[in-house]
Amino acid sequence: MLKIRIIPTxxxxxxxxxxxxxxxxxxxxxxxxxxxxxxxxREVDELILxxxxxxxxxxxxxxxxIAEFSEECFVPFTVGGGIxxxxxxxxxxxxxxxxxxxxxxxxxxxxxxxxxxxxxxxQCIVVSIDVKRELDGNYYCYSHRGTTxxxxxxxxxxxxxxxxGAGEILVTSIERDGTLKGYDLELIKLVSTNVSIxxxxxxxxxxxxxxxxxxxxxxxxxxxxASMFHFTEQTPLEAKYYxxxxxxxxxxxxxxxx
Amino acid sequence: xxKILVIDxxxxxxxxxxxxxxxxxxxxxxxxxxxxxxxxxxxxxxxVGAFADGMxxxxxxxxxxxxxxxxxxxxxxxxxxxxxxxxxEKGEESGxxxxxxxxxxKTEKLKPRHYERIPHVGWNEIVIKKKNAIFDDIPNNADxxxxxxxxLQPKNEDDILATTPYCGQFTSMxxxxxxxxxxxxxxxxxxYGFQLLKNxxxxx
Numbered sequence: 001m002l003k004i005r006i007i008p009t010x011x012x013x014x015x016x017x018x019x020x021x022x023x024x025x026x027x028x029x030x031x032x033x034x035x036x037x038x039x040x041x042r043e044v045d046e047l048i049l050x051x052x053x054x055x056x057x058x059x060x061x062x063x064x065x066i067a068e069f070s071e072e073c074f075v076p077f078t079v080g081g082g083i084x085x086x087x088x089x090x091x092x093x094x095x096x097x098x099x100x101x102x103x104x105x106x107x108x109x110x111x112x113x114x115x116x117x118x119x120x121x122x123q124c125i126v127v128s129i130d131v132k133r134e135l136d137g138n139y140y141c142y143s144h145r146g147t148t149x150x151x152x153x154x155x156x157x158x159x160x161x162x163x164x165g166a167g168e169i170l171v172t173s174i175e176r177d178g179t180l181k182g183y184d185l186e187l188i189k190l191v192s193t194n195v196s197i198x199x200x201x202x203x204x205x206x207x208x209x210x211x212x213x214x215x216x217x218x219x220x221x222x223x224x225x226a227s228m229f230h231f232t233e234q235t236p237l238e239a240k241y242y243x244x245x246x247x248x249x250x251x252x253x254x255x256x257x258x
Numbered sequence: 259x260x261k262i263l264v265i266d267x268x269x270x271x272x273x274x275x276x277x278x279x280x281x282x283x284x285x286x287x288x289x290x291x292x293x294x295x296x297x298x299x300x301x302x303x304x305x306v307g308a309f310a311d312g313m314x315x316x317x318x319x320x321x322x323x324x325x326x327x328x329x330x331x332x333x334x335x336x337x338x339x340x341x342x343x344x345x346x347e348k349g350e351e352s353g354x355x356x357x358x359x360x361x362x363x364k365t366e367k368l369k370p371r372h373y374e375r376i377p378h379v380g381w382n383e384i385v386i387k388k389k390n391a392i393f394d395d396i397p398n399n400a401d402x403x404x405x406x407x408x409x410l411q412p413k414n415e416d417d418i419l420a421t422t423p424y425c426g427q428f429t430s431m432x433x434x435x436x437x438x439x440x441x442x443x444x445x446x447x448x449x450y451g452f453q454l455l456k457n458x459x460x461x462x
């Protein structure tokens with residue numbers, strides 16, 4: 001049976017790892033390489049690394065650093081941030097990433113997702129969406145690291161992205177990000193019922209029950225978390241124990257007490 | 259030390275395959291040059307991407323003939339993910355494309371049943387169907403990391419080494435004499451992934 005994935009998210013900015021609240025007030029939480037090594041030892045299911053300053057600084061992904069990180073990463077590795085064209089994707093994959101994640105560039109050129117999935121296969125193209133609920137009650141997608149409303153509703157956007165060949169949707173609630181108050185289950189469910197590709201829930205995880213709910217109530221295929229792992233004592237391995245107790249299929253970890 | 263060739267044909271993530279092989283004690287070289295065959299004891303065909311692009315690149319580099327020779331020489335060859343699919347006779351991904359023809363059968367899209375999502379992404383078990391040295395020290399139902407939408411459907415049941423329960427069940431490992439294929443990514447599957455690579459390195 002396919003297992004639910006628990007995925008630590010690493011946000012990378014100005015040479016280090018950060019974590020914020022609501023895509024703002026960044027706190028330093030360590031360095032990239034040591035974190036990757038630790039998660040590697042702990043045999044996490046997957047890792048996501050987002051270069052959150054690339055788009056802001058209007059620069060290309062930092063392939064050299066990505067190559068250095070992936071050298072040490074023996075778990076499936078998704079890399080995002082600053083990807084604008086097929087050449088960027090090619091270079092990131094060649095630097096050792098297993099999947100790439102695209103956000104802002106997809107709004108500027110939706111066909112990029114189609115071209116990328118035709119060239120490299122849907123399975124390595126993750127479309128990341130940052131979402132906020134507006135006063136009209138609808139969920140809207142934001143680009144440029146949550147700063148610009150695109151005017152696209154979540155449903156129209158994820159359906160278009162699936163049609164273009166996206167292999168997975170990583171959905172982050174901007175309002176829940178960093179709050180530890182739980183995923184926006186309504187949002188997760190809205191996305192998972194409107195696409196037939198896997199959905200990764202993100203934004204707001206505070207404890208193991210939140211993950212349980214994102215899977216069972218939100219129908220997520222995977223749960224991502226950052227603050228919960230950075231700022232609390234909770235670990236991906238304990239999350240698995242908890243979920244297994246609730247009857248959710250998780251991967252047997254090969255190492256004990258990590 | 260075992261010298262092993264990872265074929266570079268412009269399709270995806272070769273670095274992690276090379277790194278994993280090194281961790282397993284092999285001397286891995288990455289090259290697109292068919293002449294390297296004579297310098298190595300085993301070959302890995304990795305790859306992510308589209309079937310047609312993969313075949314075109316392999317053909318342009320002279321690998322379609324070279325790999326037929328590898329098969330007849332008996333040198334171990336392991337196809338990973340797209341690399342496994344390319345071993346088949348044909349691929350049915352956006353039109354029909356001729357494959358390497360090293361494993362009788364075809365590559366087709368997974369057919370989801372209720373609530374199953376495609377691509378098949380994540381950790382899933384392999385159910386061993388046939389004894390083989392490549393399974394040494396690997397328990398039945400061990401989890402491996404998958405990320406794919408297509409799979410190789412072998413013509414001969416005898417070529418199926420393992421299956422995986424998704425979309426009914428699909429073939430996740432094949433073997434025909436010295437030609438092996440795995441749909442999952444051993445290089446990203448941690449302990450049992452590395453064990454499988456070590457076993458492969460010991461085949462000859």
